[in-house]
Amino acid sequence: MTYCVATLLDTGMVFLSDSRTNAGVDQINTFRKMHVFEHPGDRVLVLQTAGNLAVSQAVVHTLQEDAAHVDRRSLYSVETMFDAAELVGDALRAVYRRDAEAFKDHGIEFNATFLLGGQISGEEPRLFNVYSAGNFIEASIDTPYFQIGESKYGKPIIDRVITRSSSIAEATKCALISMDSTIRSNLSVGLPLDLLCLKRDALRVLAHRSIAADDDYFRMIRGGWGESLRHAFHALPNPML
Amino acid sequence: MTYCVATLLDTGMVFLSDSRTNAGVDQINTFRKMHVFEHPGDRVLVLQTAGNLAVSQAVVHTLQEDAAHVDRRSLYSVETMFDAAELVGDALRAVYRRDAEAFKDHGIEFNATFLLGGQISGEEPRLFNVYSAGNFIEASIDTPYFQIGESKYGKPIIDRVITRSSSIAEATKCALISMDSTIRSNLSVGLPLDLLCLKRDALRVLAHRSIAADDDYFRMIRGGWGESLRHAFHALPNPML
Numbered sequence: 365m366t367y368c369v370a371t372l373l374d375t376g377m378v379f380l381s382d383s384r385t386n387a388g389v390d391q392i393n394t395f396r397k398m399h400v401f402e403h404p405g406d407r408v409l410v411l412q413t414a415g416n417l418a419v420s421q422a423v424v425h426t427l428q429e430d431a432a433h434v435d436r437r438s439l440y441s442v443e444t445m446f447d448a449a450e451l452v453g454d455a456l457r458a459v460y461r462r463d464a465e466a467f468k469d470h471g472i473e474f475n476a477t478f479l480l481g482g483q484i485s486g487e488e489p490r491l492f493n494v495y496s497a498g499n500f501i502e503a504s505i506d507t508p509y510f511q512i513g514e515s516k517y518g519k520p521i522i523d524r525v526i527t528r529s530s531s532i533a534e535a536t537k538c539a540l541i542s543m544d545s546t547i548r549s550n551l552s553v554g555l556p557l558d559l560l561c562l563k564r565d566a567l568r569v570l571a572h573r574s575i576a577a578d579d580d581y582f583r584m585i586r587g588g589w590g591e592s593l594r595h596a597f598h599a600l601p602n603p604m605l
Numbered sequence: 606m607t608y609c610v611a612t613l614l615d616t617g618m619v620f621l622s623d624s625r626t627n628a629g630v631d632q633i634n635t636f637r638k639m640h641v642f643e644h645p646g647d648r649v650l651v652l653q654t655a656g657n658l659a660v661s662q663a664v665v666h667t668l669q670e671d672a673a674h675v676d677r678r679s680l681y682s683v684e685t686m687f688d689a690a691e692l693v694g695d696a697l698r699a700v701y702r703r704d705a706e707a708f709k710d711h712g713i714e715f716n717a718t719f720l721l722g723g724q725i726s727g728e729e730p731r732l733f734n735v736y737s738a739g740n741f742i743e744a745s746i747d748t749p750y751f752q753i754g755e756s757k758y759g760k761p762i763i764d765r766v767i768t769r770s771s772s773i774a775e776a777t778k779c780a781l782i783s784m785d786s787t788i789r790s791n792l793s794v795g796l797p798l799d800l801l802c803l804k805r806d807a808l809r810v811l812a813h814r815s816i817a818a819d820d821d822y823f824r825m826i827r828g829g830w831g832e833s834l835r836h837a838f839h840a841l842p843n844p845m846l
Contacts, residue, residue: 516757520786524831525838533843541838545761561846571846581844588841590765596833597766597782602774603822605802605812 365552366397366513368412369542370479371535372491372503374528376570377481377562379410380539382513382547384554398558399424401431401439404568407484409439409448410560414513415476415496419459423476426455445490446502449480453498460498477512482562489564517549518542532561532570540575540585557582606793607638607754609653610783611720612776613732613744615769617811618722618803620651621780623754623788625795639799640665642672642680645809648725650680650689651801655754656717656737660700664717667696686731687743690721694739701739718753723803730805758790759783773802773811781816781826798823 368381381397397420401409411427413420430438430451442448460474467474474496481491481503491503493510503510508528511519519542526538536559546553557575575582609622622638638661642650652668654661671679671692683689701715708715715737722732722744732744734751744751749769752760760783767779777800787794798816803809816823 514757516755516790517761519790520758520761521834521838523790524834531843533846534838536844536846537841538838540844541841549757549760549764585841589837592837592841593762593765593834596830596837597762597775597779600778600782600826600829600833602772603777603781605774605777 365550366414367511367515367518367543367546367553368397368414368479368513369509369511369515369518369522369539370410370412370481370491371509371522371526371530371539372481372489372528373508373530373532373535374564376532376564377410377489377491378532378535378539379412379479379481379558379560380536380543381412381558382543382553383556383558384552396558398560399428400560400569400572401427401482402569403440405485406567407440407482408562408568409445409480409482409484410562411452412479412512413476414478416472416474419456419463419474419476420478422459422463423452423455423478426458427452443484444487445480445482445484445492448482448484449492449494449500449502452478452480452494453500456494456496457498479510479512483564483567485567489562514546514550514553517546521545532563536561537585540582541589544582544586544589606791607655608752608756608759608784608787608794609638609655609720609754610750610752610756610759610763610780611651611653611722611732612750612763612767612771612780613722613730613769614749614771614773614776615805617773617805617807618651618730618732619773619776619780620653620720620722620799620801621777621784622653622799623784623794624797624799625793637799639801640669641801641810641813642668642723643810644681646726647808648681648723649803649809650686650721650723650725651803652693653720653753654717655719657713657715660697660704660715660717661719663700663704664693664696664719667699668693684725685728686721686723686725686733689723689725690733690735690741690743693719693721693735694741697735697737698739720751720753724805724808726808730803755787755791755794758787762786773804777802778826781823782830785823785827785830
């Protein structure tokens with residue numbers, strides 16, 4: 365499994381992915397699930413993947429191949445984030461046409477989802493969630509974040525503290541807490557993490573960091589948040605039984 | 606969906622269930638999912654249900670029918686909690702034999718899980734998780750709690766604060782926080798709640814309460830926990846980006 369979260373703020377965007385993939389608990393590997401398409405000053409797009417690794421790698425490969433050819437329609441040439449989301453959906457549908465029958469023969473579910481966020485010059489920053497069928501939805505004022513993969517463990521904290529007006533630093537902190545809660549409760553999500561932040565209208569990556577077990581800030585989050593939770597828990601009055 | 610949690614402590618047990626059932630979001634109803642079998646001084650057993658409501662009601666009906674006849678082997682006559690868990694599994698398998706084919710014809714998944722906890726005189730308090738196939742596992746020192754239904758949202762807080770040595774009051778508070786996190790993030794889990802506490806060796810119900818939206822303590826938890834989380838969140842230092 366996997367856990368990816370992306371947040372769309374008034375001031376920018378924050379993306380966080382884990383890097384664990386597994387086919388059963390006895391086959392666990394590390395693969396990056398965050399891919400960046402950047403032309404500084406013109407656009408910066410971030411793609412996060414969850415689901416079947418062969419499918420998501422095939423989709424990313426297609427998108428990267430197209431991006432490497434200036435004469436092709438690609439994530440570097442489309443004029444809107446909506447068109448970019450359509451490209452991701454199209455690439456996914458092409459993989460489906462090639463693989464779906466073989467998947468069916470082997471009883472494997474065709475399952476891959478993507479978060480695509482970023483900004484293209486002339487537009488606002490935008491965030492999309494692309495489903496296995498290649499269709500997609502866009503984040504709104506009311507729903508400033510999307511998650512893919514093992515999303516449930518880390519959802520309550522985001523629901524409670526993040527709004528569109530949260531700062532990039534706050535959204536980063538919240539994403540890391542959300543990830544930590546997920547890692548603690550689910551074996552299939554694990555370090556290292558990929559963290560990427562964008563500042564609105566900068567049209568380039570603000571920060572892109574790989575976070576391993578020895579990362580000082582993440583260690584502080586892991587210890588500090590657990591401690592804070594226990595403190596908050598004990599500070600609330602007990603029920604009368 | 607549903608969310609039920611049961612905790613086995615050194616000093617007793619705590620059970621909490623929601624009461625929402627749904628068949629799609631447009632068909633939401635309230636049904637109790639907690640059933641008590643009590644002979645004060647001899648035994649007290651608590652059964653919580655999740656999954657297909659028709660299946661779980663049929664199982665509960667069978668167990669109650671047997672319990673109403675003194676000549677039958679029932680939750681009132683078995684000598685151990687292990688035997689009681691076996692009875693639940695047997696009742697579930699009988700429903701399966703009757704219904705599974707019709708379910709298959711209609712493309713419905715046969716899905717029902719149970720938490721069975723309590724104490725029978727002569728034994729320690731014990732807690733079991735009975736799966737759809739009628740097999741079951743028992744809670745241990747290392748895993749003092751079980752959840753069924755929509756379990757993921759409310760798992761991180763339990764993982765962080767509850768051990769076997771937690772008090773009944775603490776485990777009750779934690780179960781309510783866990784339930785609140787689930788209700789906030791998932792439409793298919795809802796009020797009223799059924800809360801039940803047992804004290805070790807008392808062999809009778811210590812407290813059994815229905816918690817609706819106007820319950821003072823639960824309202825304090827809902828407001829207070831959210832406030833505590835936000836406070837803890839903002840108290841942790843922001844990352845340097």
